[in-house]
Amino acid sequence: MVAVGVGTPLVVDQFGLLQLTVFASMCILALSLGVVWGYGGILCFGQSAFFGLGAYSYAVTAVNLGESTLAIVLAIVLPAVFAALLGYFMFYGRLSDVYLGVITLSVTLIFFNLMNSTAGDAYRIGTARLNGFNGMPSLPTFNVPGDPGRLLDPTETFYLVMALLLIVYVGLHALLASHFGRVVVAIRENETRCELLGYDVRLHKLLIFTLGGAIAGLAGSLFANWGAFVSPNVFSLTTTSQIIIWVIVGGLGTLVGPIIGCLLMQYLATELGTQQLANTSLIFGIIFLAFVLLVPRGIVPSVTALRGRLTAARARSSA
Amino acid sequence: MTEPILQTVGLSIRFGGVEAVRGVNLCLAERELRCLIGPNGAGKSTLFKLLTGQLQPTAGRIVFHGEDITGDHTHAIARRGIGIKTQVPNLFDGLTVREHLWLAARRTNSRARADAVTDEILERVGLGAQAGAVVGRLSHGLRQWVELGTVLAGNPELILLDEPAAGMTHDEVARTAELVREINRTHALIVVEHDMQFVRMIARTVTVMHQGAVLVEDTMDQILKNSAVRDIYLGKHGGA
């Protein structure tokens, strides 16, 4: 992956580079839900809430300060704080799967409605006008920390995003192999047994949920930077269902799965978007249905299972 | 008697109109092995759930090592040193045997020590050969032992076993009894069982429960001769 990352800007044109940059940013978003849901077993249907909060936090801060460093930090911290608060209500209230899904979904939809109605001069934070459904255009993009005049060019941004993707991936991998990570997975397997062994299940869920929120927020800032634009669509039902589709298609319970699912679906969306044959939602809906009905475990686990069966079959025939 | 490790005072729990556990006064000494028997519905598993904090009593107190733990959270009680093998096994079906023991051991030990403890327990419970097996695929008897080992790996002072011999073959039952006796050298245990052969293999003091209350507490021989006990097992409503 590192080789691909380093080599790509040399081979690909500017437009392709920008595409890949946003793809990579979305992969980070996919990983955030992948770890919360696939490993933590927390059914978060509103991951876009944290993504959107991150994007808007970046937008408002960057517009007010004209500098991106603090904006990025806030894009990570604010969604994390919100996730912690929401998580506290949900996990310490012992709400179950289905309710978690519905509440988190409702949260992102409320944000969507909320932000859509902030058009007009009255709605501003500092010098940043929220603009409601029109979105906030001309956002300051990333600059070298401390030097607001020196903006990052597309190649540098690409390297930054790829590096962040790598860091997040490796970091999550290490976390999941650590004591904390293994407890989180155990909680997904059997909450009761975890508690009976002395682990505070609610706290562990809260922490992993907060981490997921922080990572989603980071992705939000990267997205805002990519388009220099943010609109309430970051909170929409479409966005949140896309994140879920990536994880389902790629495979729950793996880190690589969400990345593959994301790349596949993003590529598909781009290709579909440029053709006029059929409506995107329609195609996505069909794909989604097909996956849930036919390949419920997602690509990566299914491929792994298939490979396992093939290897076993080969071993039997050669024995 | 030196200070008891566990004491319940008038412990009760009521679900709507039914009092599943009624005024239970239990007293357990350090490293005592107590058998808890009684017909289905007597309240034995419910009593266990009260002791581990999975249910909150509607009356009475639980005192562990002199400290009142009534109303504490499950994980807090587990940290104090009470472990339980539940009636329906609570295991991590997707994880291996080794991972089970490791998770239990790691909470109270450093990384290095946890690995050592894991190996010890694997040896002690006789699961060395299955260390890498995924627990969801093991036979019922092995799953029971995995749960036992998992509880043991956390090194709780008091171990509650809810039907440890259920669904086991004769040999497995004998092995389990041996294991229980061996564990009793260093831990206190309360064992709920229906298999009387098994109970006879390990019993010292036996507590008999009926309809939520303690009927009688005595040695195994006396219990077997007790007509009231015979009656409740045969369905005649002797006693309250």
Next chain:
Amino acid sequence: MDLAAVLALEILNGIASLVLISVGLAIVFGMMRVINLAHGEFLMLGGYAAIVATNHGVNIWIAILVVAPIVVGIIGVIAERLIIRVLYGRMIDTLLATWGLSLFFVGLVTTIFGNTVAGIGAPLGSVAVGRYSISLYRLVLVAIAAAMLAAIYVVLRTTRLGLIARGTMENPNMAAALGVSPPRVYAATFGVGAALTGLAGGLLAPISGVLPTVGAAYVAKAFITVISGGTAIMAGTASAASLFGTVNQLLTYLTTPIIGEAGLLAAAILLLRVLPHGITGKLFRGSL
């Protein structure tokens, strides 16, 4: 004085609105424990059915009260047979499949009707209350919402059909042993829930117009109302809708619609923190 009357009517409107969009979902969730994420799209389809029928010359009342529920009811039965039935018992998978269904419907309607807002005027005009005028149509909606709740109660409590439905939901095997076909009951229940939702969509079409994406606006509120209401269909929906409708409209009147919306969510989260199984999980238990 008229202000108080108008405010009271606004609150009633809010409650009625919540009842209308939630009752179909409450039936499906309350009786089948199925979470239908295509619920918003059923509302949307009902709206489109009513508008298309009206635009083709059908009397507006018939379009709303007859065409919309029938069309969506049939769609519901088909969806139940093809998808829900396959995934019965797998709650998470059902959630995801119905989400796919919702995307499918949005895409389908956009392809057929395009992205613009379609609309029909609200019939009946308005009536004056002091200095304010209120839409008579909205009053009709309040009446219909109340009638719906009453009808559900009556059907479930007093008719044989209702008894069969309740029995099958409680214990399908027993019902089957008694000669009832559970798959038929499920299909019918889901169909009724869908039909009521289609009706709601038709009723709301003159007020808010329809876009293919209008479902999203309703879905959150419907779910919050149903989950907060708990498993009792009538009592749950009525109590949750009353609570949230009041909070929403009061806050909207006192401050802004945004605060009203946020207040609704806050009320729901607080309620669920205290009563995790909804209002009728604790209060009014055992009612319908």
